[in-house]
Amino acid sequence: MVNHRHPLLTRHEILYRFSLGERKEVEYVLGFSSFMKSMSATAIIKHSLHNNKMSNRLIEFETNIWTVEGPTVSFFGFPYPTRMVVIRLVERDEPCAWIWSPIELSDDLAEEVKTKAGPVKYIVSPNKFHHFFLKEWADRYPKAEVFAPPGLENRRVAQGTRFTSRFGVGEPAPDFANEIDHVIIKGSYVLQEVEFYHKPSKTIIINDLIQRHTENLEGWKGWLMKMDGLAGEEGSTPRDWRFTFWWPCGKAKLRVARDVMFGWNAEKMIIAHGLCVDTGASDIIRQALSWI
Ligand SMILES: [Fe+2]
DSSP states (O other): OOOOSSSSOOHHHHHHHHEEEEEHHHHHHTTTTTTHHHHHHHHHHHHHHHHOOTTTEEEEETTEEEEEEEEEEEEEEEEEEEEEEEEESSSSSSSEEEEESSSOOOOHHHHHHHHOOOOEEEEEHHHHTTTTHHHHHHHHHHTTTEEEEETTTTTTGTOOOOEEEEEEEEEOOTTTTTTTTEEEEEOSSOOOOOEEEEEETEEESSSSSSBOOSSSOHHHHHHHHTTTTTBGGGGOHHHHHHHOOOSTTHHHHHHHHHHHHHHHSSSEEEEEOOOOOOHHHHHHHHHHHOOO
């Protein structure tokens, strides 16, 4: 297997790990780096330390793309860190903000989104489990388009959420399609989800299909997550979800979406849970989805 590990943590990863309170790990890795690179990274860390709270702050991933780390939530007893993506859409008369998988909304976060990315015009949920703060955002931005993924609108947890648009067969192409492409992962009898591709930066945004957890991998829960193929650079798709594609035509439908993602030939990858990638994403995606 190709080792995609960089000798130095990327700038984005440093900021992300600080947001999770992993200062010791960052310092350990930096201890093996070249002096100059360490100096550069140390400057970033010092900058980070001046921010009392890294969580709920926009972390620049690429030009016009930021991630925001939310709190770790429990999913059937397993710790899942949450992550939001903010994209500034610029190929239009009035630039605006596109929000993916929103985390808890605060006044500070709203102000930072407005300052860096512009007014919120689109709010997107990638699958029916990433719904926690949709209503909060939809209510705060009544003029924004709120997109439902397949299966969410029928759930009790989504009752009262103001959906204006949806992803699915026969639905019109979103008017952000000139900058952000999407494909729906079909073929599972349990869960469909929507993956996105930001064309200007060649960044793919994957929700739960690829998970690369790095935190809280101790003990029996950590062992289970490793056995489930969700740990770090070896991370992939949860095995219980893989199993739900094993029915007539399930894998065939999945391969259609997989080939669309391969065709994007992404250079960078943002995922909801775990390590993001800022170079060589296409190879990593092919490896992670080699089970299909
Ligand atoms: Fe998730």
